[in-house]
Each structure stands twice: as structure tokens, then as C-alpha cells.
Amino acid sequence: MLTWFNRDYTNKRKFRLRRRRKHTNLTDLPLDILVNILARLPVKSLYRIRRLSKILKNIVDDQSFVTLHTQLLTATNAVAEVPQLILTNNIGVTSFAAVQLFEYDGNSSLEKNKHAVVSQIGLTVNPWSNRQFVFCNLFFFTVENLSKYGSPYAVLFDPFKGEVLPLPMIDVQDPKECYGVYGMGFDHLTSTHKIIRVAVNTHNNMEAQVLVLGTSSWRKIPSVPPYLLSTSTSLLSANGDMHWLIHLVDEFSSKTESCIISFDFKKEEFYCTPHPIQSTRNMHLFILSGCMAFMAITGTQVEIWILKNYERKEWTREHAIDLLVHGRTLEDYSRIAGCGQWEHGIFFLDSRRNALFFDVRCDSIKDVTYPVLCPRPRSPVVNIVPSIHSCTPGLISLKHYGNVIDQEQMLFGVNNIWNPASSNGL
Incomplete structure (x- = not known):
């Protein structure tokens, strides 16, 4: 080295x-x-x-x-990273996203980070662009299901540097008949970053492909998930692997069970990861203290479990937040759309543009309303959907993996700068 x-x-x-x-x-x-x-x-x-x-x-x-x-x-x-709070606004019809760093002041509001600038990205004018996941300091966006735009495409976006890396075009027979679920991880055997894509057609037939970041083509692999990943309510990358929390409905009893489907980037295989408890209520995956964490509501408690021993798949209950003690009801948590770690605890998001911040230092919960990022002047604003993400800083630079595009170019739409003739390369 x-x-x-x-x-x-x-x-x-x-x-x-x-x-x-x-x-x-x-x-x-x-x-x-x-x-x-x-x-x-x-x-x-x-x-x-x-x-x-x-x-x-x-x-x-x-x-x-x-x-x-x-x-x-x-x-x-081993690397003690303090997560950063990222606020994103996705404007549906224009597929425009604004990203900015925020800090929680410990009271009832989020404050803009004094060193942060708003990063903005425009994909293309269609309703099918979406952010699939966050990996360290990278956001992953895709455009799917639009045959008139050709094959589906994907980009990695670093909001801190304002860089966008278009990934190689995906070879799909009929884009309108297929959608993809993505994930990203690190192969510790080859020291490479990889992206997994699971394509599903209208007959629920699955095909998995892997892209080694920095290479020019996707490669089909024999392994496919044991269940459809389309029912996933949360996903994350932890311990180098990708994980999806999905829900299975029994056709006879109508009972719902949850399952964690994982992908090993070293073996390039899917497998099931056991989780600590079954709950019929809100459940989510997130990162806590560098480990995969599982949130579930049981009775009047919000339980937080951590997978501290990843090799043995041993879960440890880290927190049990009693809703009655904190003057809360199950209704407060029935709309939870996600959760994550902040500097001194855990936050829970709901669908009403606010969040609940749990402070482990004083065992308190506070309601926090987060602002809406203003897009650029003259940008059509339709269906603003704000959200908070817990982002772990990383040293990854997209410049090492291909020809990056400045975010200013992306604001005019990726299709204006995409070269179809180079679909097999970056």
C-alpha cells in the first residue's frame, strides 16, 4: 500500500x-x-x-x-462516523431533487449547516425517477418504465461535491415490461464497489445483474432473491452487503410476516438474514452506531435492536422506548415512513413533514418540523416530498470510477447529455 x-x-x-x-x-x-x-x-x-x-x-x-x-x-x-442529517426534496413531475445538510438544535427545528450548500440534480421530465438508496456519501437515482426514453438508466450523485456519475446503460428487452430494484455494497475480497440490480417483469420473473463500479457493463448472475423485493419497506447497506426488509402475506391465513433479504457482494448470492422479532406493526431497517438496526412496535413500546455480531447474526436490544411514559400513542408511530441516527439519538419520520427526535442523553422525544428546500427560480414545483436521511460521510470520489458530470448539466436533464452510442461504456 x-x-x-x-x-x-x-x-x-x-x-x-x-x-x-x-x-x-x-x-x-x-x-x-x-x-x-x-x-x-x-x-x-x-x-x-x-x-x-x-x-x-x-x-x-x-x-x-x-x-x-x-x-x-x-x-x-471501527470507524466512528457521526452521521449527518440530509434533507432532500423530490419534485415529482420534474424529477428534480434538492439536497442540503442540516443540524438538529435539540429543540423543535432543523438548522442549516453553516458549511452546507444546496446541491440540486435534475434527471428528466417524467414521473418515474426515484432515489433508490444512500451509500455513504452517495445518492443513487434511477429512471425506469419509460419505453420512449429507451433503456432504463441510473446515476450516482455526490451532493457534497456536486458530481454525478452516469452508470452504463442497462440492457433490457422491453423497458415498459420491467422494473428494477437496486443495491450497492463493497466486495472485501476484490476491494471493489458493486451495484446489484434485480429486474422483475409483469410475470414476476426475476433476473439479477451486477456492475463493478468503474467498469463498462452489467453482468448477469445465477442467484436471484427467494422473494420479490418490490414489497420492501426499507433497505440499507451494512457490513458491505445490501439488505431489504420485505413483507410476506400468507394466501390462506392473510397473515403478514417480515423477512430480511440480503445480498453478499463477495459471493454474489442472496440469502435471508434473521431478524429479532415479528411484529404486525411498523418496522424499519436503519444504521445505528455503524451496525444494522431494526425498529419495531410491540405493545406500547418502540423497540430498537442492533446486529452487533454480524457473522453470528446475533441481535441485541439497544432501546425500548415506552410510548406511555413519553406521553405518546401508537397513532404517533403509525405513520412512520423511516428512521435513522442523528448525533445524540434516533429520529422517526412520518408522512406529515415532521419528525420525532429521540435523545438518548436525556431520554426525551421532541416533535421537529423540517423546512422545505426552495428549488431554483423558474423551476416548476409540483408535489414536493421532503425527507430526512442519515448520511455517513465517506472518502469515495466518483472521479475515480468514470467521467463525472457536473450537477449544473444534470439540471437540464440527463437525456440532453446522454450519448446513446456509448451505452456500453461510461
């Missing part, structure tokens, strides 16, 4: 040590020890450290270091 300047670093280190017999700096450490220390630091700290010296900047910016940091970030909770 970092062999391109390993020898130069060693020689300069010896020279510095000869000059400073009494005082030493961080860069006086052997390179392997220094890299090991840096790889366990959160992204926010790394961005500060890289400004201290050219040597540290070269280490942090090196792609092999980025890969090592991503391995620790996705495989374990």
Missing part, C-alpha cells in the same frame, strides 16, 4: 528524526503505523489532518488508502 512514495517517505522520516532528537511529529511514525492510525479516524478528522502537511494529504488522497478506509467503514464499526 502507498508504495509510490514509501521509499521517499522513509528517507524524509530519517532526515526529520536526525534534525529533531527531542520533538517528534505524527509524520515521524513508520508509514504502516501512521496509515493504520489514520484509517480508523472519521472522515471529518481526516479532512482536517490532510491540511496539516503535504505528506498527510498524499496519504489521505491516495486511492489505496480510500479503499482501506472504506473496508473498515463498511465491514465494521
Whole structure:
């Protein structure tokens, strides 16, 4: 790792040590020890450290270091990242999305992050564009089911850098007869990022394809999910794998059971992950303290379970929030559309443009109304749907995986800049 300047670093280190017999700096450490220390630091700290010296900047910016940091970030909770709150507005008909960082003030409102700017992305004028998932610092958007626009396409969007990476076009026989469910993860054997797509036609026949980020084509794999992923209520990437929480309805008893379908990017296989409890009420998956977490309502409690031991699939109940103690009712949680982690606890979203923020420090719950991001002037505003996401910062740069497009270009629609002749490449 970092062999391109390993020898130069060693020689300069010896020279510095000869000059400073009494005082030493961080860069006086052997390179392997220094890299090991840096790889366990959160992204926010790394961005500060890289400004201290050219040597540290070269280490942090090196792609092999980025890969090592991503391995620790996705495989374990060794990298203590404080999640950031991302507010998004999706305007349906224009397929326009605005993204901005916010901070919770501990009271009843979200405040704009003083360092944040609004990132905006426009896909194409149709009602079938949607955000599928968030992976570290990347948002994934797709356009499906529109035969007049040709094959379905997808993009990765980094709102922090304002970069968009169009992915290779997807070879589908008849786009209007098919839709796709996507996921993204990290293959620790090959140190590559991969995207999985499960295509389903009107007869519920499934086909799975994998794209290695940075390559030019999708590859069909033999494994398919044991159940349709279209019933998924929440999805996330954890421990390098992708996970979907789906609901199964028994045709005879009409009873509903939940199941977690996972995809192993190393083996490129689907499998079932057991979850801690069955509940007929609201259930969601989210990331808590770097681990996959499961939320369910049982009786008058909101239970939060964490999969701390991923290899053994052992769940631990982390919180049991008593609704009666906090003056809440089940109705307050009946409309929950998702949940996530903030700096000092967990937030729960509902469908009324507000959220409930649970503070673990003082065991309190507060109602929070979040603002609507204003789109650009003259942008038609139809069906604004705001939402909050818990985003984990990452060092991933889309520039390493293809020709990125500036978000300014995307505001005019991806079809205006897409080159059909290059559908097999980036």
C-alpha cells in the first residue's frame, strides 16, 4: 500500500528524526503505523489532518488508502462516523431533487449547516425517477418504465461535491415490461464497489445483474432473491452487503410476516438474514452506531435492536422506548415512513413533514418540523416530498470510477447529455 512514495517517505522520516532528537511529529511514525492510525479516524478528522502537511494529504488522497478506509467503514464499526442529517426534496413531475445538510438544535427545528450548500440534480421530465438508496456519501437515482426514453438508466450523485456519475446503460428487452430494484455494497475480497440490480417483469420473473463500479457493463448472475423485493419497506447497506426488509402475506391465513433479504457482494448470492422479532406493526431497517438496526412496535413500546455480531447474526436490544411514559400513542408511530441516527439519538419520520427526535442523553422525544428546500427560480414545483436521511460521510470520489458530470448539466436533464452510442461504456 502507498508504495509510490514509501521509499521517499522513509528517507524524509530519517532526515526529520536526525534534525529533531527531542520533538517528534505524527509524520515521524513508520508509514504502516501512521496509515493504520489514520484509517480508523472519521472522515471529518481526516479532512482536517490532510491540511496539516503535504505528506498527510498524499496519504489521505491516495486511492489505496480510500479503499482501506472504506473496508473498515463498511465491514465494521471501527470507524466512528457521526452521521449527518440530509434533507432532500423530490419534485415529482420534474424529477428534480434538492439536497442540503442540516443540524438538529435539540429543540423543535432543523438548522442549516453553516458549511452546507444546496446541491440540486435534475434527471428528466417524467414521473418515474426515484432515489433508490444512500451509500455513504452517495445518492443513487434511477429512471425506469419509460419505453420512449429507451433503456432504463441510473446515476450516482455526490451532493457534497456536486458530481454525478452516469452508470452504463442497462440492457433490457422491453423497458415498459420491467422494473428494477437496486443495491450497492463493497466486495472485501476484490476491494471493489458493486451495484446489484434485480429486474422483475409483469410475470414476476426475476433476473439479477451486477456492475463493478468503474467498469463498462452489467453482468448477469445465477442467484436471484427467494422473494420479490418490490414489497420492501426499507433497505440499507451494512457490513458491505445490501439488505431489504420485505413483507410476506400468507394466501390462506392473510397473515403478514417480515423477512430480511440480503445480498453478499463477495459471493454474489442472496440469502435471508434473521431478524429479532415479528411484529404486525411498523418496522424499519436503519444504521445505528455503524451496525444494522431494526425498529419495531410491540405493545406500547418502540423497540430498537442492533446486529452487533454480524457473522453470528446475533441481535441485541439497544432501546425500548415506552410510548406511555413519553406521553405518546401508537397513532404517533403509525405513520412512520423511516428512521435513522442523528448525533445524540434516533429520529422517526412520518408522512406529515415532521419528525420525532429521540435523545438518548436525556431520554426525551421532541416533535421537529423540517423546512422545505426552495428549488431554483423558474423551476416548476409540483408535489414536493421532503425527507430526512442519515448520511455517513465517506472518502469515495466518483472521479475515480468514470467521467463525472457536473450537477449544473444534470439540471437540464440527463437525456440532453446522454450519448446513446456509448451505452456500453461510461
